[in-house]
Amino acid sequence: MMNQHLDNKLRRSALYMPANNRRALSKAQSLAADVIIFDLEDAVSPNDKAAARLALLEQLAHADYGPRELVVRINAVNSEWYDEDIKLLAALTRVASTGVHLSAIALPKVESEVDVLSVKHALEKIDLSHLSLWPMIETPAGVSNVRVIAQADASVNCLVMGTSDLSKELKLGMNKQRLGLVFSLSQCVLAARECGIDILDGVCLDLRDQSLLAEEAAQGKSLGFTGKTVIHPDQLSITNAEFGVMPEALAEAQEILHVWKLAQQKGEGLAVVNGRLIESLHVEVATRLVKNHADIEARGF
Numbered sequence: 001m002m003n004q005h006l007d008n009k010l011r012r013s014a015l016y017m018p019a020n021n022r023r024a025l026s027k028a029q030s031l032a033a034d035v036i037i038f039d040l041e042d043a044v045s046p047n048d049k050a051a052a053r054l055a056l057l058e059q060l061a062h063a064d065y066g067p068r069e070l071v072v073r074i075n076a077v078n079s080e081w082y083d084e085d086i087k088l089l090a091a092l093t094r095v096a097s098t099g100v101h102l103s104a105i106a107l108p109k110v111e112s113e114v115d116v117l118s119v120k121h122a123l124e125k126i127d128l129s130h131l132s133l134w135p136m137i138e139t140p141a142g143v144s145n146v147r148v149i150a151q152a153d154a155s156v157n158c159l160v161m162g163t164s165d166l167s168k169e170l171k172l173g174m175n176k177q178r179l180g181l182v183f184s185l186s187q188c189v190l191a192a193r194e195c196g197i198d199i200l201d202g203v204c205l206d207l208r209d210q211s212l213l214a215e216e217a218a219q220g221k222s223l224g225f226t227g228k229t230v231i232h233p234d235q236l237s238i239t240n241a242e243f244g245v246m247p248e249a250l251a252e253a254q255e256i257l258h259v260w261k262l263a264q265q266k267g268e269g270l271a272v273v274n275g276r277l278i279e280s281l282h283v284e285v286a287t288r289l290v291k292n293h294a295d296i297e298a299r300g301f
Contacts, residue, residue: 163202
């Protein structure tokens with residue numbers, strides 16, 4: 001089952017932003033993040049949930065986040081804060097002066113399609129059915145059911161890995177190569193790609209080790225992830241670079257398109273670039289790379 005609404009947005013980096021941190025909410029307007037995830041869940045203590053909702057409501061009434069995609073991570077469907085989070089989403093759409101438009105809702109700890117459909121139904125009741133849904137896969141049950149979760153509704157256009165919680169549930173030690181996660185990560189990438197949707201890798205918790213971040217980002221890209229979630233602005237540069245378009249990859253893509261065009265003009269269905277046979281599938285990849293580069297250039301970061 002393919003989701004037919006794939007939007008091809010840039011999602012190299014997705015920065016979690018605590019909704020109760022007003023200074024951070026404001027600063028996010030100028031950060032080089034493709035996606036801002038306003039967090040009402042893990043980053044906000046139980047005593048601060050109400051204040052976080054108010055801070056987010058007030059911030060989005062006057063903010064300008066430019067080309068950044070805006071997502072709200074609500075609390076889990078079975079949590080005591082879920083109903084108030086849904087009310088907040090309705091309130092956000094009623095702020096008359098806001099020019100800010102939410103793109104999606106991130107759903108934590110999704111373990112079945114029931115969670116997705118529950119949120120979808122709640123959004124329909126408040127006329128927000130146009131919002132996309134981003135299920136978060138954070139538990140063994142979520143990984144086991146990831147295919148049906150991804151297919152639960154046409155509004156699902158991105159999966160998000162919660163690798164910290166998943167590591168805890170799997171009883172994994174601190175392994176910098178994330179060996180214990182590779183099977184789960186690959187299963188989720190496979191499900192996302194089968195459905196034609198995006199998928200974001202989990203966060204790197206070590207804020208000081210930039211080399212570890214680079215290794216994780218490279219591993220995530222090699223596994224097929226669209227981009228990576230991050231928890232600090234200092235992690236954006238490396239993440240954007242790794243999931244962006246490398247200069248050598250861009251040059252090769254441009255050469256492929258050039259040679260392919262010449263082959264087409266001659267009525268040929270094959271071409272050779274640097275000793276490698278080029279077919280239509282390679283042209284499709286090259287076209288996507290060139291478009292991504294153009295989008296990144298237009299975005300300015």
